[in-house]
Amino acid sequence: MNNTNKKARISLIISRILAYGFVIFLCFMCLFCFILLILMASKSNSQMQGAFNFRWGGHFMENLSNAWNDFSINIPVGMVNSFIVAMSSSLLTTYFSALTAYGVHVYNFKLKNFxxxxxxxxxxxxxxxxxxxxxxxxxxxxxxxxxxxLIIPSIAAPVVFFYMKQYLESVLPLEMVEAARIDGSNEFRIFNEIVLPIMKPAVAVQMIFSFVSSWNNFFMPALLLTKEKYKTVPIMIANLRSADYSKFDQGKVFMFILLAILPVMVVYTILSKSIIKGVTSGSVKG
Amino acid sequence: MAKGNEKKHRKSVSYAKWAYIFITPFFITYILFTLIPQFLTVYNSFFENYRNGLEQVGPNFVGLGNYIRLLTPDKSGTIDFLRYLGNSLAMWIAGAVPQFLIALLLAVLFTSTRLNLKGQGLAKTIIYMPNLIMASAFSMLVFSLFSNVGPVNKFLIEAGILKEYYNFFATKISVRTIIAAMNFIMWFGNTTIVLMAGIMGIDQSLFESANLDGADSVHVFFDITLPLLMPILSYALITSMIGGIQMFDVPQVISNGKGTPNMTSTTAIMMLNNYLGISKNYGMSGALSVLLFIITGILGMFVYRSLAKQYKD
Structure with missing residues (x-):
């Protein structure tokens, strides 16, 4: 008996070590690319011509200012454009999906089921x-x-609607709406001042996902935005690839990439918990 | 009494009015920006309509002409559309196999009460992170790292593994491996989280009674976890496959839109993108979209059914 117990404990310890090793290896693999990106963004072009090493290059701020003030790729304009599109679409998509879900959830009307x-x-x-x-x-x-x-179509987002509807079903007691009606609130005010605050967690999750997918969106914007001053970040990054690559200052190239992914990274580090919770609702699009 | 009824009736009508007001913006937007374009896509697919330099050709009604052209072999006997679709699928499968195997294993490890692993929150945060990275920027990063003058080549030469630089973007196998590996890195964290939620949704008493019966973890996995996880697993597989068919950003940036080498990394959506580019070939791109839509639908149903059947028997 004692012997089998000991055996079981040893096998548990071994399985734990293997499991931790496996998880740590995968985490390292995910982080490695980005550590390398930050490292490369700190090196000057001439440092990169020489042998590769894992030392900090010390030219981070120089690369940053070169990339920021680059003549052919206007990354600040791209970031402003991307921000306008991503922020507005995420606001519209969450507000109108919540409104539509509320309309379908709370009221009884002929076409409800349809x-x-x-x-x-x-x-x-x-x-x-x-x-x-x-x-x-x-x-x-x-x-x-x-x-x-690129912004207006986000008002109609079936997936976000579905999420909001599910959420309303689980959190909104209809008595609350009735009570507000008795108090004499009109329907719009009930939605904006009572229902929307209750839906805050759902709205936050959907706003983040919609912001990220809009920030990263490449296919449609690339076909629609042809003038430099309207281009969004993903188009500019893809342009880096089609430009004569060998002529580019490599430090600048890595800095452009870093700038492109930085806003999402910052949001993610702050809000990762609620983002990961949101994934399981099947709300992330590829 | 009748008066009261009438009042009640009027009241409910006035509320229904609000429902229509609330859902109207959604539907107007949907009709204008999605439904009409969808209809136009299908409509276009029956017309010859493109630009040849400055000259506009069409629109001329050609019936199923565009579909026939898409599915007819060219002089060398290949059907480009099917070839590019095959490219997408090959790269999807190469990424999806490790993606699902590792995600399944991770999900089981994370949910195991016996192992009771610590630091799961942090691990999940890290493995999910690549999913949020801009795919075009990630592609540009990988391209820069693996380019002829990039750090990977430099490192391999320094270490004496290579004599001179290796052009990773000139052979079919290395380009496809790189794209598949990127898809794997970007998606295995997402799949892990989805599968974990699925496992945690399984009735825990099943695991407890299996443990009491002395079942080992391999048996528990194949006899309890996997069958009960099937609905969510097949959902994840289908959505992943649909994503695979729609693969665009990564191969587009990695190959600079050219599908190098020799169109072996061109995907179906890159073909669509080319039709929509300078030539504005709405006829061919319309037919291509419709075919992709049909294929996506059929494959989705097929995978779902076969998986469901397998585990019912």
Missing amino acids: IFTFIMAIMMIPSQVSAVGFIQLAYKFGLTNKLWL
């Missing part, structure tokens, strides 16, 4: 199906290089 089924059905249609027609219309009506064209 509308819910309809939104569930369109959720399955991949966004690329509409891309061709969207691009055609944008060019036909001269709407290329308009940032709002």
Whole structure:
């Protein structure tokens, strides 16, 4: 008996060591690329011509100012454009999805079931199906290089609607709405002042996801934004690749990449807990 | 009494009005920016409509002409569309196999009450992080690291493993491996978290009684965890595969839109992107989108059904 107990304990310890080793290895693999990125962003072009080493280059601020003031790739403008698009779409998508979900959840009306089924059905249609027609219309009506064209469509986000509807079902007692009505609040005020604050956690999670996916979005913006002053960050980064790569100051290239991913990284480090909770609701798009 | 009824009736009508007011912005936006474009995509697919230099060709009705062109072999006997779709799938599979195996293993380890691993919050934060990185920036980073003058080549030469630099972006196998590895790094954390939620949703008493019966962890995994995890696992597989078919950012930036070498890393969406580029070929791109939509739908159903059946028997 004592012997088997001892055996079991030893096997538990071994399994734990193996498991920790495995997890640490995977974490290291994920971090390594980014450690390398920061390291490379600190090296001058001439340092990179020489042999590779893991030493800090000491030219971080110099690369930063070179990248920031670069003539051909205007990264500050790109970041402002990306921020405008990402921030506005995340605000619109969460507010209107919550509003639509509230409308379908709280009221009884003729088309209620039809509308819910309809939104569930369109959720399955991949966004690329509409891309061709969207691009055609944008060019036909001269709407290329308009940032709002990337923002307004986010009002209708079936996936976010679904998440908000689920959330409302679990947290909003209908009696609360009734009570507010008796107090004489109108329906808009009930939504804005009572329901929306209750939905804060759901709104926060969806805002982050929508911000990130908009910040990283490449396919549609690249087809719609052709003028330098309207380009978003992903387009500028892809342009780095198509420019004559060997002529580029390598320190600057790594700094551009670092600047492109930095805002999302900062948000993520602060809010990682609620982001990871949100993943399980199936809300992240690839 | 009748009056009271009427009042009640009127009241509920006035509330229904609010429902329509609240859902209207969503539907107007959806119709204008998604439904009409979707309809136009399908409509375009039956027309010849493109630009040749400054000259506009079409729109001329060609029936299924665009579809036939997409699915007809060229002089060398290859069907570009199927070839590019095959490229997407090959790169997806190469990334998805380690992605799902490792995610499954991690999910089991993290949820194991026997191991009771510490520091899970931090580990999850780190492995999920690559999923949020801008794919084009990550591609540019990997390209810079592996380029002829990049640190990877420098390091390998220093270490004496290579005599001269190796062009990672000139052979099919290394380009595809790099793209698949990037997809793996970007997605295994996401899959782990989804599968963990699935395992934690399984009735814990099943595991407890299995432990009392003396079942070892391999048996518990194959007889309890895996069958009960099937719905979520197949959901994750389907969404991952649909993402694989839609693969674009990474191969586009890695190969500079050219699918180097020799179009072996061109994906179906890169083909769509080329049609939508300078030539504005709405006819061919429309047909391509419709085909992709159909394929995505069918594959999705197929995977779901086969997995569900396998574990019912």
